[in-house]
Amino acid sequence: MTDISNKTKETDIQVSLNINGTQTINIETGIGFFNHMLISLAFWAGWDLRLKCNGDLDVDNHHTVEDVGLLLGRAFLNEWKSHSGIERIAFAFCPLDEALSRIVVDICNRPYSTFEASFNVERVGTFETAMAGHFFRSFAQEARITLHVHSLFGENAHHIIETMFKGLGLALRRALVPRAGDVTSTKGVL
Numbered sequence: 001m002t003d004i005s006n007k008t009k010e011t012d013i014q015v016s017l018n019i020n021g022t023q024t025i026n027i028e029t030g031i032g033f034f035n036h037m038l039i040s041l042a043f044w045a046g047w048d049l050r051l052k053c054n055g056d057l058d059v060d061n062h063h064t065v066e067d068v069g070l071l072l073g074r075a076f077l078n079e080w081k082s083h084s085g086i087e088r089i090a091f092a093f094c095p096l097d098e099a100l101s102r103i104v105v106d107i108c109n110r111p112y113s114t115f116e117a118s119f120n121v122e123r124v125g126t127f128e129t130a131m132a133g134h135f136f137r138s139f140a141q142e143a144r145i146t147l148h149v150h151s152l153f154g155e156n157a158h159h160i161i162e163t164m165f166k167g168l169g170l171a172l173r174r175a176l177v178p179r180a181g182d183v184t185s186t187k188g189v190l
Helices: 032-045 062-080 131-143 157-175
Strands: 002-007 011-018 025-028 048-055 089-096 099-106 112-116 146-153
Touching (some): 002 062, 025 032, 032 048, 032 157, 048 062, 089 157, 099 157, 112 131, 131 146
Parallel strands (some): 025 048
Antiparallel strands (some): 002 011, 011 048, 089 099, 099 146
16 A cells, blocks of 8 residues: 655645555545546556545646646556566557547556547546646656557547546556566566
8 A cells, every 4th residue: 555645836635545456446636527537547457546636726627637647656656666576568448439549558667658549629527638648648657657548439538538547447457467477577677
């Protein structure tokens, strides 16, 4: 279990994460759709996640979404670092009605990310669709993982973004499956 917090002039965040959890999830960000997406991520990853963020939503979503991604990434890094004998590389294709996304992860201690999606609306609820890619980049940076998130099909922005969050959870769960032997790297270290 990792407990971590961060307070700035823009956000005040507390995160409690257990990647070997029982899907005990409680999310409060002040952005309804973002709560829904983080719940989906934690559910499909099999995590216990308690996350609370008070952000400057009177400005916009940017600081809340970015800082949640960064702090959740740090918590995930702390959790995965103690798991060396894992599958490490995994992927998920996640559908939701007309939408389909491909998520590929490498839990490798090398942060890199790509994001490809088009949205025909600026917001889902109060969540700014432009922030979806920013969340994934922020998470990958601090989690120190390689992450590729690509929308293959979709028209409904809610569906497209939800396939990405669910797919990330599923891919991370698959990448963390224990495997026989030592570290999954020819270098001998992740």
